[in-house]
Amino acid sequence: MTAALLTLAATSGHPTIPDVGVFAVAAAIVIAGAVGVVVARNPVHSALMLVMTLFGVAVLFVLQQANFLAAVQVIVYAGAIVVLFLFVIMFLGVDREEDIRAEPLRGQRPLAIALVVLGTTGLLLLGQVSKWTTGQPSVAGSDTGAPNVNLLGKSLYTTYLFPFEATSALLIIAVVGAVVLARRPPATSAEDAVDETPTDDVVTDRTPGAPEAPGTPGAVTTGAVATPAGADVDPADTEVDA
């Protein structure tokens, strides 16, 4: 793989020392963060490693004169998407260490890694023998060296105006869909009340002894709202018992 890259790299001119340094550091950050996402046992650590990778990719965007996209990358990905991930992780309470050495399916990991290595090698070899371009003229406008934001904005609001407007519809649909999906179903019938029972058991498992806290017998029906108060009372109760 490295040999193929070296032969590819040898076909162009010599880069300057600072460019090489910035690229090497950013590439190391990207790879380390990506490996960290995959091997971290705690989902919170995975999310933080994802931030590291996203910053590295943003640096590589700057290095290729895509300044606007680098800013959007940091704001949207590191600022919004990862925060959403962290919010859901902590909302669900799955921020526990998990044992990733246990293999649920025998032979799955070697097979997966072999498949990916095979596909990657094939892709690199394909890059060696094929041409990158089709020779078709550009429809989006050429990169004439004008400021990046000007070029991108002009292309977005002229050539790609309809897709740009369609993304607004997509975002609205996504917001409405998320609200509908994550909405708690109204517990009006007895069937819904039965469905809610496993959830209550999980809450009990996560904070053991919380519903048994003294002084809150009437607040049990309020569920999640009463849990912090119960959790505050509970340690003192166990200490007295001990």
Added chain:
Amino acid sequence: MSISPAWYLGLSTVLFAIGAVGVLVRRNVLIMFMCVELMLNASNLAFVTFARTLHDIGGQVLVFFVLVVAAAEVVVGLGIVVAIFRRRASANADDLHLMKG
């Protein structure tokens, strides 16, 4: 003269491969989502590289759309995860083998 595009494309390939391994190997739904984000970032890096190499701003426009679609995908996907977790109390993909809730 700046770095050769081949290095960026090689890095993008490696990043995509790591993300693909993560999706195939990990069983936690949230981490599988993060690995999908890694793969999207790898494609974004390749798009920006081609935009610079071919002097065509279309690659960067496409990255913009990928960002929007990724944001929408994460919002809906995490909504589904929350809805599943409310029923099943598990973020493990192996536990989700029934379409019935």
